[in-house]
Amino acid sequence: MSLKMSKKEKIKNFLKALTACGPRTANSGSGMMVVILVLAFMLTVGVAVLTVTSSGPKVSAMMRYQEEAFNAAEAGFDAARMSLEDFFGNGAWVNFSNHYLTGLTPYSLDVAFIGGDLTKPNPGYFRRLTDEQILNLIDTNHDGMPDLTAANGQVVFFEEPFVYDQSGKLDERYRYTVFLIDDEAGTGAASDPTDCLMVCIGVVRSGPKVTDNILATCRLEIEIEMPQAGTNP
Numbered sequence: 340m341s342l343k344m345s346k347k348e349k350i351k352n353f354l355k356a357l358t359a360c361g362p363r364t365a366n367s368g369s370g371m372m373v374v375i376l377v378l379a380f381m382l383t384v385g386v387a388v389l390t391v392t393s394s395g396p397k398v399s400a401m402m403r404y405q406e407e408a409f410n411a412a413e414a415g416f417d418a419a420r421m422s423l424e425d426f427f428g429n430g431a432w433v434n435f436s437n438h439y440l441t442g443l444t445p446y447s448l449d450v451a452f453i454g455g456d457l458t459k460p461n462p463g464y465f466r467r468l469t470d471e472q473i474l475n476l477i478d479t480n481h482d483g484m485p486d487l488t489a490a491n492g493q494v495v496f497f498e499e500p501f502v503y504d505q506s507g508k509l510d511e512r513y514r515y516t517v518f519l520i521d522d523e524a525g526t527g528a529a530s531d532p533t534d535c536l537m538v539c540i541g542v543v544r545s546g547p548k549v550t551d552n553i554l555a556t557c558r559l560e561i562e563i564e565m566p567q568a569g570t571n572p
């Protein structure tokens with residue numbers, strides 16, 4: 340007996356399978372069910388692939404904005420580090436005290452817990468505020484200039500553009516803001532003015548104005564120490 344099916348047998352089997360479709364058996368029913376399930380699955384995958392393909396450009400644009408916001412925050416950090424080196428170098432700053440950003444929210448934005456009570460988180464603590472909220476607190480009238488009073492301290496940079504386009508003009512869609520936070524504020528410990536937290540916020544907007552729609556933001560927090568006198572090369 341040959342294992343190979345003859346052409347005749349193949350046709351016979353095919354016809355048998357066709358006729359089997361007539362009187363329904365339990366088997367042919369479950370086969371149909373599987374086919375429907377497979378079709379449904381393929382349809383779902385198809386729809387999912389379609390969704391992924393159509394949202395792909397949107398996702399990659401968001402990722403690009405996020406990367407640009409990170410670059411802006413990083414540029415802010417580099418610029419602030421250089422400025423601070425100058426301030427200490429020329430004696431304008433002797434330490435970080437009086438150069439912090441403070442106040443702005445009812446319990447001050449540098450205080451994590453109200454009265455140092457761990458059961459009372461301060462909703463106005465800078466780490467509980469979005470980047471946009473912090474920028475709005477510094478510039479309440481949105482003219483691109485900080486409205487800080489002496490009680491609120493100061494910022495190192497505010498909404499500073501730094502990217503030049505091909506014609507040598509500043510591209511004001513990309514900006515950074517940098518300020519210092521007293522890292523001992525609200526902890527009950529004595530303030531150590533030789534170190535602090537540098538907060539850099541990078542922003543990407545749809546247009547050049549600070550009121551234009553924000554597409555992405557990025558925040559970097561870096562603990563910094565005062566440069567040691569005489570260690571500059």
Ligand SMILES: [Ca+2]
Pocket residue numbers: 477478479480481482483484485486
């Ligand atoms: Ca302002």
Ligand SMILES: [Ca+2]
Pocket residue numbers: 521522523530531532533534535
């Ligand atoms: Ca400190």
